[in-house]
Every structure is written in structure tokens, then in C-alpha cells.
Amino acid sequence: MPSEETANQRTVPASSSSTFTAETAEPEARAAEDRYRPAEIEPRWQERWASRPELYAAEPRSSGKSKYYVLEMLPYPSGKLHMGHVRNYAIGDALARFMWMQGHNVLHPMGWDAFGLPAENAALKNNTPPREWTLGNIAAMRSQMQRLGFSYDWQTEVTTCLPEYYRWNQWFFLKMYERGLAYRKKSKVNWCPQCATVLANEQVVDGCCWRHEEQIVEQRDIEQWFLRTSNYSQELLDGLDGLTAWPDKVKTMQRNWIGRSEGATVDFLLETGAIEAAKDDEDLDSSDKKARREGRAVLPAREPPAAPDEPDGRAAAPAAPISANVTDAKAESKAKVAPEAQSVPEAVGDAKISVFTTRIDTIYGATSLQLAPEHPLVQQFVAEDAALSKEVASLLEQQKKAREAGDIGAIEKHGVFTGHYALNPFSQERVPIWVANYVLWNYGTGAVMSVPAHDARDYEFAQKYGLEIRIVVLLRRTAETIEGGGGEAPMLPYTGEDSLLINSGQFNTLGCVEAQHKMAAFAEEHGFGTASVTYRLRDWGISRQRYWGTPIPMIYCDRDGIVPVPEDQLPILLPEQIAITQQGGSPLARVPEFVETTCPRCGGPARRETDTMDTFVDSSWYFYRYTSAKYDKGPFDTDAVAYWFPIDQYIGGVEHAILHLIYSRFWTRVMRDMKLITNDEPVTRLFTQGMVIRNGAKMSKSKGNVVSPDEMIARYGADATRMYALFAAPPDRDLDWQEDGVAGVSRFLAKVYRLVSKYSVRAKNAEFRPLTVREVSPAALKSLRKLHQTISKVTQDFGGRWHFNTSIAAIMELVNALMAAEPALGSDQATDLEVRHILQNLVLLLAPLAPYLAAELWEQLGNTDDLLRQPWPAFDAELAREDEVELPVQLNGKLKSVIRVAAGADEKTLSEAALADPKIKAAIEGKQIVKVVVVPGRAVNIVVK
RNA sequence: GCCCGGAUGGCGAAAUCGGCAGACGCAGCGGACUUAAAAUCCGCAGGCCGCAAGGCCGUGGGGGUUCAAGUCCCCCUCCGGGCACCA
Numbered sequence A: 001m002p003s004e005e006t007a008n009q010r011t012v013p014a015s016s017s018s019t020f021t022a023e024t025a026e027p028e029a030r031a032a033e034d035r036y037r038p039a040e041i042e043p044r045w046q047e048r049w050a051s052r053p054e055l056y057a058a059e060p061r062s063s064g065k066s067k068y069y070v071l072e073m074l075p076y077p078s079g080k081l082h083m084g085h086v087r088n089y090a091i092g093d094a095l096a097r098f099m100w101m102q103g104h105n106v107l108h109p110m111g112w113d114a115f116g117l118p119a120e121n122a123a124l125k126n127n128t129p130p131r132e133w134t135l136g137n138i139a140a141m142r143s144q145m146q147r148l149g150f151s152y153d154w155q156t157e158v159t160t161c162l163p164e165y166y167r168w169n170q171w172f173f174l175k176m177y178e179r180g181l182a183y184r185k186k187s188k189v190n191w192c193p194q195c196a197t198v199l200a201n202e203q204v205v206d207g208c209c210w211r212h213e214e215q216i217v218e219q220r221d222i223e224q225w226f227l228r229t230s231n232y233s234q235e236l237l238d239g240l241d242g243l244t245a246w247p248d249k250v251k252t253m254q255r256n257w258i259g260r261s262e263g264a265t266v267d268f269l270l271e272t273g274a275i276e277a278a279k280d281d282e283d284l285d286s287s288d289k290k291a292r293r294e295g296r297a298v299l300p301a302r303e304p305p306a307a308p309d310e311p312d313g314r315a316a317a318p319a320a321p322i323s324a325n326v327t328d329a330k331a332e333s334k335a336k337v338a339p340e341a342q343s344v345p346e347a348v349g350d351a352k353i354s355v356f357t358t359r360i361d362t363i364y365g366a367t368s369l370q371l372a373p374e375h376p377l378v379q380q381f382v383a384e385d386a387a388l389s390k391e392v393a394s395l396l397e398q399q400k401k402a403r404e405a406g407d408i409g410a411i412e413k414h415g416v417f418t419g420h421y422a423l424n425p426f427s428q429e430r431v432p433i434w435v436a437n438y439v440l441w442n443y444g445t446g447a448v449m450s451v452p453a454h455d456a457r458d459y460e461f462a463q464k465y466g467l468e469i470r471i472v473v474l475l476r477r478t479a480e481t482i483e484g485g486g487g488e489a490p491m492l493p494y495t496g497e498d499s500l501l502i503n504s505g506q507f508n509t510l511g512c513v514e515a516q517h518k519m520a521a522f523a524e525e526h527g528f529g530t531a532s533v534t535y536r537l538r539d540w541g542i543s544r545q546r547y548w549g550t551p552i553p554m555i556y557c558d559r560d561g562i563v564p565v566p567e568d569q570l571p572i573l574l575p576e577q578i579a580i581t582q583q584g585g586s587p588l589a590r591v592p593e594f595v596e597t598t599c600p601r602c603g604g605p606a607r608r609e610t611d612t613m614d615t616f617v618d619s620s621w622y623f624y625r626y627t628s629a630k631y632d633k634g635p636f637d638t639d640a641v642a643y644w645f646p647i648d649q650y651i652g653g654v655e656h657a658i659l660h661l662i663y664s665r666f667w668t669r670v671m672r673d674m675k676l677i678t679n680d681e682p683v684t685r686l687f688t689q690g691m692v693i694r695n696g697a698k699m700s701k702s703k704g705n706v707v708s709p710d711e712m713i714a715r716y717g718a719d720a721t722r723m724y725a726l727f728a729a730p731p732d733r734d735l736d737w738q739e740d741g742v743a744g745v746s747r748f749l750a751k752v753y754r755l756v757s758k759y760s761v762r763a764k765n766a767e768f769r770p771l772t773v774r775e776v777s778p779a780a781l782k783s784l785r786k787l788h789q790t791i792s793k794v795t796q797d798f799g800g801r802w803h804f805n806t807s808i809a810a811i812m813e814l815v816n817a818l819m820a821a822e823p824a825l826g827s828d829q830a831t832d833l834e835v836r837h838i839l840q841n842l843v844l845l846l847a848p849l850a851p852y853l854a855a856e857l858w859e860q861l862g863n864t865d866d867l868l869r870q871p872w873p874a875f876d877a878e879l880a881r882e883d884e885v886e887l888p889v890q891l892n893g894k895l896k897s898v899i900r901v902a903a904g905a906d907e908k909t910l911s912e913a914a915l916a917d918p919k920i921k922a923a924i925e926g927k928q929i930v931k932v933v934v935v936p937g938r939a940v941n942i943v944v945k
Numbered sequence B: 001g002c003c004c005g006g007a008u009g010g011c012g013a014a015a016u017c018g019g020c021a022g023a024c025g026c027a028g029c030g031g032a033c034u035u036a037a038a039a040u041c042c043g044c045a046g047g048c049c050g051c052a053a054g055g056c057c058g059u060g061g062g063g064g065u066u067c068a069a070g071u072c073c074c075c076c077u078c079c080g081g082g083c084a085c086c087a
Helices: A004-009 A027-035 A037-051 A081-100 A117-128 A129-150 A164-178 A229-242 A250-257 A286-292 A321-335 A362-366 A377-383 A388-406 A454-467 A513-525 A615-626 A639-643 A659-673 A711-717 A718-727 A739-763 A778-799 A804-820 A822-826 A831-845 A851-860 A907-916 A919-923
Strands: A067-072 A105-107 A182-192 A198-199 A217-226 A261-270 A352-355 A368-371 A415-423 A430-436 A446-452 A472-475 A500-501 A531-533 A554-558 A560-565 A594-598 A604-610 A647-653 A683-689 A690-692 A884-891 A894-902 A929-936 A939-944
Touching: A004 A884, A027 A939, A037 A129, A037 A711, A037 A718, A067 A081, A067 A639, A081 A105, A081 A129, A081 A647, A081 A683, A081 A690, A081 A711, A081 A718, A081 A778, A117 A129, A129 A711, A129 A718, A164 A182, A164 A560, A164 A615, A164 A659, A182 A711, A229 A250, A229 A659, A250 A659, A250 A683, A261 A362, A261 A513, A352 A368, A352 A446, A362 A472, A362 A513, A368 A415, A377 A388, A377 A415, A388 A430, A415 A531, A446 A454, A472 A907, A500 A718, A513 A531, A513 A884, A594 A831, A615 A659, A690 A718, A711 A718, A711 A739, A718 A739, A718 A804, A718 A851, A739 A804, A739 A822, A739 A831, A778 A804, A778 A822, A778 A831, A804 A822, A804 A831, A822 A831, A822 A939, A831 A851, A894 A907, A894 A919, A907 A919, A907 A929, A907 A939, A919 A939
Parallel strands: A067 A105, A067 A647, A368 A430, A647 A683, A884 A939
Antiparallel strands: A182 A198, A182 A217, A261 A352, A261 A415, A261 A531, A368 A446, A415 A430, A472 A500, A554 A560, A554 A604, A594 A604, A884 A894, A929 A939
16 A cells, blocks of 8 residues: 555654654755745746746647636736736736636736837837837836746737737728728817827826826817727627626626616707708708617718628618718718818708607606707807807807816806797797707707706706796695696606606696606607617727827728728738827828828829727727737637637726726627627626725825835745735735735745645655545544645635635645644654645645745655646545534623534534533523524524523 | 715734624734844733623614624715716
8 A cells, every 4th residue: 555655665763853854864855944935946937937838828629628718907018017917917827727727728818908108108208119118018027927927828928019919900990991880070089289189088187288287188179980889889788787797896887888868859840930041951960860869870971881781780770861862972072072171060950959858758847948059050040140159159168168177067057048949849839949058969969858847957057047947747645636736746856656747738647657658659659759768878989199009091082082991901000110209190190101102992192091099999809819819810710719708707907897898898799790709798707806005095106105016026026925915805805015914925935835845755755645534643633624624715715706815814724733733743643645645735725826836845745747737636525524613602692601512413412512511501590591592503592581 | 966885903804694703914012942133933912890700892873683793674974986967
């Protein structure tokens, strides 16, 4: 038997000392007495791992193992990792290593979100080309990651600023253009007059330019490319219900962002004669509005109609038929104008005003209409009324100011009567048309009906301007007569069961909800409205007037208008020799070699689009590329994606809850509709880790509370740094960085090192195999029990809640227990087999948490194969079982004593044992026992009086 | 204003199903080893009263359910985050 044999091979007689020490004759023995030196261990293993790039590579799809794709959000290559990165990656790495050990085929990649403005700023500051700066930063950060020992497969590395990657951004863009999902239109952007350039939203701080703190950022209308995210609003919303393993918080944020609102659009006819010219002059924007109002998606003016054979009708809606002719004609004429010179004339009018309302049931209480200052009809009114024009300009200015101050919610309500009236389609009542600064042009139809009695905002406005406040909803229980309007009106917005309509013609006596349905149906029947749904989610403007991004593959030709770059001409390379200056506008526009090209259609001279894409485009699909990072026939190998997707676990900061995570859900659906992939969602499980804070604030340079990972590694080692990041708090909560805590973890690792290396010589004598409870020696039983209890605890934590802090605490307890049991373990009371079993399993438990130390000790225990592919320790319930347990005994719910009883004792035994306890006996002396509550395995409570 | 989180010793935290509140670690105190220090090891440690045995109080505050509440229910306070004249 191996156990006997190895026992005989013991090199040192156990009787030589009460605790076993390896003899100095052995070379390992000197190492064994040595201290834990991460500065020596870690670089040694880094070198060994670096020389074996296949070590962390996923196995072939045919491996037969079940796949597990674990991913951390890719970083922007700023040049240095911060502690937030370390925490994020330590979580992912622990999981990846655990999953390998659980026998999965693991994909665990890393890449770089490498386009973006900081590179241009660095270029300005240091006169370094953005590419050079970025690639240098990547190299530095990659080496930091390697020093931290993360198990990334660097063979699948993705860098978004390289043409091999961004050409597929361009390809996707062309595909979306073909499908009507990419379009160009004029839109408002942030503009800094001093920089003479467009700013990203992130560069606008409290309404001012980030470089010129006193400079208020203006809104300018600029032609931009948009992706039609709004086509997927409903699907993106519905999809959230299926994401059961996403945090509720993130789903709620996305729901808010998508902002679905159910209601109705209702047309108010403009009073006859108001604007002669308006009649029958359906223009671009008004047809847009009409389409919106009719619940259809709006197609842009200048793009081909959507393909009729849409896979499932989800992606693109048909063009609005009413305006198709007009649209096409305009598209024709406009396409011939140079892009810079293009301007979309504002709409000139409509014979009716559509309003979107969630409260059609209150329409009889609408005592005015309020239009947004930008509403086309307002423009028309203004044209013939100079005084009104001034007032409207001032309203617009107020709105702009408020928006710039980021404070649109607190704007003081102002409005002006236009002098015109519309007709309420239900009551035929004349309703004054106002312009108001609180009505937003980019939501709903840009016009609202004002019902002061049942809406707080409308009430405030009506009070101020003396408009009629007409109650049309009563609390049913208080209503006496319909005609008299006797009864109590509900608190402002009320639609509950107890509601009752009055003053509402044929709809009187209905409840609000019922009325909403009936009135929408009525409007539809009579052709002046329809039930409709509005979303807050808007199309995604991706044009950036910047250099360091993906060039948008479009060409402007004087003859042929906007012409997409033919696919076979991709990639459109970003020119690299370019002077970065502070001059405004797109830097690429000043590179003639880039701009000047020939039209793919007519061969004549033409100009390239000089804007680049938002970098969120890059990160919307990068994780698909990891599955086949070197593939060059498409963005990815669809078979590889089919195997690996969806991502099993995605880990990152909650700050990406909306932008990146909505965009990538959108992109996934577009790719699905393109038949590239079959999954609807990219990510099955999402985990958002907490921030790393120090001295009460998020680590940041400006707060001066940053701790550098390099410094921590130099002082305590990568293992201790990582493990502290997992130990100091559960991963979903904010983590308070305390350097003393890192020192504590480091001390713990040193203790493990001493313990294992002290007995490694002895352990090597025995094989490593499972033990049964029958064969273990009495001296080792306690340690083995603790070991298996720990295995159970750690395995549970990894599989479920990810509370690595308690896993680590459990392993610390185990090590403390082993130290206490050292006399027994070190003597021949315990066998080599048992020592090996305990130490080797301890090392396996540590493998995902402290990979360097684990690898080192794994080798000291005589193993030569890779720790990463070892099976996770097997839990033996028999070995873990305690035969005696302590149970609290309460008196009237208060702890009075603790009894030791056999595990699994029945109620009667427990009750008797509790009552026999001397402390309890004394305490209940002379009292009457009302009852004894026994919960086996939990507690005994004696109720007395 | 609306929607999410959170509040437990000097500090980070634990208590997964309602059953010994404070595991584990940090900082602290005492001791062993040492000429000394470092390192290491052992012990103490929620608050108040008490020489002690022991008692009382204690998970942001107030109420409730229960044999039993950090945990469940109702109300409130404070802190963090998201959204916001969204019609």
C-alpha cells in the first residue's frame, strides 16, 4: 500500500523533535526555512509563464469540455493601471482560474479600447504621435498585467486602434447604411468657440469647456452620422426581462434610459385661416413628426428605402408613405450640395398640431396647447410676427441656458401666447396655442396639451398666466353629481381605481384607465389620433470631429452626393503623419491626401468624410473579436462566436451600465439581424464591482489619494495586492483601501509559505489522493475536518455569491487551525499521506487567489504539471462532519448557556440536555416552564414565567 | 421630485434559511523568544456596572410580527448612486 510504503521512506525520524523539521541536509530544507519572498518568486514564475503562451489559451472547440467565457471590461490605455483595474481583473482572474480547475474550457481575453481623445491631448502636450503614445501605453499596461499574474490569453489580444480591428467598424457602418440603420442629419452638438471645435459631452463640465473654464459651451447644428438605436427601443427594453443574472440596478437604469411611455398622440386642427401657407405643405420634418405620431420609426431624408425583405421586420420600418415623394425629391436636390453647405430648412408648418399625452383621459381639461420654441409651426408664426419672434428667441435662450447649466429641471416656466388657436378634436373647443420654455422639442412630438387641473407643471404654468383650470377627474367616492361637478378632485396626477370623469362629454362617469383606452380608440376611429408609445432613447450620434478614431467610410461627390466606400476598398486608413494642432474642426479635414479622393460611382473628384467614429463603437462588439482575433475574412469567425457566445460572465464598473452596455446590446441585435450571430444578448451574467476608495473618496489624482499598484507590488508582491483587493470587501461593494490591510494579507501568505514549505519534504513522500474518514488518524481528524469544511465554503463562494472576502477568511481560519494542530501534524501521529492531502488541497484552494505563491508551493510539493489544470479539491462530506456540535440555549429568547450535543440529536434529547444544563437549571429555579422550543441544529429556547 | 443601494466595535467587515451579533483581518494592549530590535508565536479585546461570579445595554431612530429580529412588516433620519418640467 502506498501509505505504508511512504511512511517507511520518511527521511527523518519523527521522534527527533516534537515538531517535525526538515533536515538541513536536503537542499530544499534551506529554502523551507527561508522567508516568503514574493520579489523572488513572482518574477521567476512570470518568466516561465511568458515562455508558454499556450498556457492560458482556450482549448479547441472540440475539447469536449463545456465552454466558459469570462471577461473583464477592456481598459483605455492611459499608461498605468489603477487600483480599480486591479480589483476588476483580480475578480475575473480568480473566477477564470477556478473555472479551469472546475474542468471548463475557459476563454479569458484582454484588449485595449485604444482610440480616444487623451491620445490627441498627449500629442499636443508632448509632441508624440497618438499612435506611438497609445502603443507605448499598451505595452506598459500589458507588462503591469503580466506582473500581476493575470491569466489572459495574449494570443487573442484586441487593440481597437489598429486597422485590423477598425476596418470592421467601417464594414459594420457600411452594412448598417445599407440597411437604413446609419443616416446623416443635422443635430445639435457642443461647441467651444475658443477651441473652435466640437466637444464630447464628457468634455463639457457644468456647461463650460474643460480647457476654458469660463467659456460657456454653445449648441450648434452640425451634420452628423447617426445609428438608429431607436429602432430597437422596444426590443432592448423587452430583452431586459430575460437578463435574470444582471443586477437589478443596471436593468433599472437601462429601463429609465430607454424611457418607454405609453399614451396617445392626438391631432389638434389649426383653426381655419390661421396659416394659409401651411396647408398641404408637408415638409420633411413635419412628415417625420407625422410618422412619429403614427408610431412608426422615422427614416431619414437622404438614404435608400429599407430593404423590403427584412429578416423579421424588426430592424427597419418602412419609409413614411405620405411623404415619400417629397422626401426623394429633396434628397435628390440636397445630395448635390457640398456637405458643409448643406442645411436643412426648418419645417414650415402643418395644418394640425400633434400632441403626445399619457393622459388622453384628461383631454376635456386641456385649456391650452404648449409648443416647444423650436416647433416648426412656431417658426412659421414667428415669421409674421416680430414681437412674437423676440419672445420666442428669449424662451429658447432660457432653455439653452438651463440645459448648459445641466439644470433644465429647475427652469422657471415662461411662455407666450401666439395669438393662434387650435380645436380640441373631442370637444371642438377653441384652445389657445402657446409657446413654452419647458416643452422639449426632442421628446414626443414637441407639443403638449396643457391640463392644469391634473398635471403639476401645467398647474404651475396656468397659475402664472391665468389660464383656466378645469377639473375633469373626481374621486369617485366623493362625486355627487356629474353635472354640478360636486365632489373632491384628486391630488394632481391620479389615475387610480377611485377616479371618475366629469365634464368630458360622452366619456363622463368612466374611470381614468378605462377612459384612456376608449378615448384612444375613439380618436383612432375618427382619424385624429392613435394610441402610441414614445421612447426617451434617441438615435446614437457617432460623428466626432477628432483625429484619433475610426474614419467614417463615406465619400461626398458633387454629382452623386453621399456615396459609401465600396467594401473592397476597406480599410480607410487613418493617416499617421499628421500635425495635431488646437485648430478647430476635424483634423482630418486638413490632410488633403486623405480628403481628396475619387467618387466610387462616377470616378470624378470627391471628398472623404473627415469625422471619425465615437469610440463607443469600438467597444460595442470587441468581445466578439476575441473569439477569433486574427480572422481577416470578416469581423470574426461566426463558428467561433457561435461556440463562445453569449459571454458567461462579464465584469466591470457600474459606470458603463448605460452607454457601453446599451450600445453593445444594440450592436448584438443588429448583427443578429444580419445573420452573423444567433444570440440576442451578448452577456448572460453581468457583475458590477464597487469602486476603490481611500480616505472616504474615490481614488483620483485631484484628490491626491491614489495608490499605485506598482508600489504595492514592489512592497508586498502581486499576490498580496490582488488578494487584499478581494479580501477587504465583497466585490460588489466599495472597497476602502488601507495599506495596513495589504500588509496583513502579506503576513498571511508568509504564514502559508512557512507552513507548507516546512512540511513539503515530508509530504512529498506520500501520494496525493482522496482520503476516507475510516483511514485517517485521530490526530489529523480535526485538521482534515476543517480542511473539508473550508473546501465546501470556498467552493460555495466561488460558485455563487463571489464573496471572496469570506473565502479568504475561511482559508485563514484553516491555516490558523493547522498552526494550532502543528504538534500533531508534525509528529508521526499524522501520516505523510494526511499531511500531503492537507497541504496540497490548501495550495489548490489558494490557486485562484494567490497564483504565484500557489505555483511555488505546488512545485515544492513535488508536482511538475500545471496547477491551472488541476482538478478543484473534492469535498468529502464525511470528512467534514462534526460529531459534536454546540447549541445555544435561550431563556425567553435570551442566551443563557451553550450545550455540547451529538450532531443530529433529536428534539427530545436536545430538550432534555438543555433542561439538564446547570446554568439553565439555576435560572429556571422556581419558575414555570410554559414551553420549550427546539430547533434541531439551531437552538433551544425555554419559555418561562 | 422619482427609482435603486447602504448604515453593524477604534477601522475594513462577518452572520447565505429568522436561531450564540462582531467570524476573518487591521490598528491597540499584555506576554514569550531576543543583549536589543525586527520577524515570529501565545493571549486579551462591543459598551456600562462589578474585586469577581455575574448583571444590564447594544446592529441609524421609532413602532410592530414572533418562543426568537442585524435579518420580516410599517413609519422616519442620514449617506452614496442613477434619472428628472419626458408631457
